[in-house]
Amino acid sequence: xxxxxxxxxxxxxxxxxxxxxxxxxxxxxxxxxxxxxxxxxxxxxxxxxxxxxxxxxxxxxxxxxxxxxxxxxxxxxxxxxxxxxxxxxxxxxxxxxxxxxxxxxxxxxxxxxxxxxxxxxxxxxxxxxxxxxxxxxxxxxxxxxxxxxxxxxxxxxxxxxxxxxxxxxxxxxxxxxxxxxxxxxxxxxxxxxxxxxxxxxxxxxxxxxxxxxxxxxxxxxxxxxxxxxxxxxxxxxxxxxxxxxxxxxxxxxxxxxxxxxxxxxxxxxxxxxxxxxxxxxxxxxxxxxxxxxxxxxxxxxxxxxxxxxxxxxxxxxxxxxxxxxxxxxxxxxxxxxxxxxxxxxxxxxxxxxxxxxxxxxxxxxxxxxxxxxxxxxxxxx
Numbered sequence: 247x248x249x250x251x252x253x254x255x256x257x258x259x260x261x262x263x264x265x266x267x268x269x270x271x272x273x274x275x276x277x278x279x280x281x282x283x284x285x286x287x288x289x290x291x292x293x294x295x296x297x298x299x300x301x302x303x304x305x306x307x308x309x310x311x312x313x314x315x316x317x318x319x320x321x322x323x324x325x326x327x328x329x330x331x332x333x334x335x336x337x338x339x340x341x342x343x344x345x346x347x348x349x350x351x352x353x354x355x356x357x358x359x360x361x362x363x364x365x366x367x368x369x370x371x372x373x374x375x376x377x378x379x380x381x382x383x384x385x386x387x388x389x390x391x392x393x394x395x396x397x398x399x400x401x402x403x404x405x406x407x408x409x410x411x412x413x414x415x416x417x418x419x420x421x422x423x424x425x426x427x428x429x430x431x432x433x434x435x436x437x438x439x440x441x442x443x444x445x446x447x448x449x450x451x452x453x454x455x456x457x458x459x460x461x462x463x464x465x466x467x468x469x470x471x472x473x474x475x476x477x478x479x480x481x482x483x484x485x486x487x488x489x490x491x492x493x494x495x496x497x498x499x500x501x502x503x504x505x506x507x508x509x510x511x512x513x514x515x516x517x518x519x520x521x522x523x524x525x526x527x528x529x530x531x532x533x534x535x536x537x538x539x540x541x542x543x544x545x546x547x548x549x550x551x552x553x554x555x556x557x558x559x560x561x562x563x564x565x566x567x568x569x570x571x572x573x574x575x576x577x578x579x580x581x582x583x584x585x586x587x588x589x590x591x592x593x594x595x596x597x598x599x600x601x602x603x604x605x606x607x608x609x610x611x612x613x614x615x616x617x618x619x620x621x622x623x624x625x626x627x
Contacts, residue, residue, distance in 0.1 A: 280314025288549030361551030
């Protein structure tokens with residue numbers, strides 16, 4: 247009788263453990279301190295707005311700050327995989343950090359929802375990148391919008407200033423391709439480091455090339471420095487920025503010196519200006535209002551990238567649960583497969599249509615051409 251009770255207790259304990267382990271564990275790595283904090287803070291703040299239950303399974307978010315340091319991103323993903331046994335990762339916040347974890351995610355067969363800019367995290371598609379899904383517009387999609395505007399406005403020569411990392415290097419490649427297709431010449435090509443406090447030398451070399459316009463490729467706060475420097479040097483050409491500058495802090499930090507900037511961004515920058523027919527308009531407004539209610543201010547679009555990770559999980563997790571329970575390799579593989587099959591899912595940034603070849607999934611509905619006018623973002627004419 248005692249043996250029977252003991253066996254029943256063991257079985258009950260195992261059942262409880264299995265039930266507890268079945269809870270969906272989402273690891274989150276953000277850069278809420280350090281040079282990338284303007285991107286990481288709204289992402290961290292968004293976690294509390296993400297779904298707490300999907301497909302009948304409770305969702306647990308296990309969040310860490312990598313302090314904008316790629317080596318810390320590596321340390322944290324190892325911890326999340328080995329100790330926390332996560333089922334999926336949302337993060338890190340920046341391109342170098344995301345590239346640094348690529349090998350570890352693939353080795354663990356861990357799906358990653360990466361809220362970063364660089365296309366290099368998902369292309370060229372290979373055995374490592376097949377585990378990564380990107381919740382931002384691909385650089386080329388934004389570049390096409392910017393260079394179409396340049397061509398339409400008679401730009402023949404441009405200067406380029408980018409960060410000396412994956413973000414800047416990838417942007418120079420897509421900018422070179424877009425420029426060549428439109429008969430635009432890149433006459434200056436400069437780099438700077440994100441923590442730099444001066445880009446005087448780079449700006450002088452760009453000015454000496456006499457470009458009609460300058461494209462700055464930098465994420466978050468560092469995007470401001472080259473533009474302010476060129477403006478202070480009395481540069482009169484048009485200044486273009488990537489979606490890396492698509493945050494209100496860009497305007498706050500740059501003030502009048504960023505007026506007239508042309509950049510590619512998402513519907514989140516101008517939600518009230520886009521037509522009701524845009525599938526992302528309601529999603530963006532709902533997120534913005536929820537964030538304001540929770541934190542007292544509007545989120546940067548980078549926060550929307552994290553919110554979209556939650557939206558994608560809501561679409562994919564129920565399909566993965568048909569195959570296996572969380573806490574297993576079978577579930578992680580099924581979740582990866584389900585993410586790859588997502589079709590016409592509206593997010594805060596655009597509409598997702600994933601394929602085996604495209605793990606970003608945005609089309610032209612994911613990019614709006616925006617300008618800074620009277621201290622606010624507005625649709626560019």
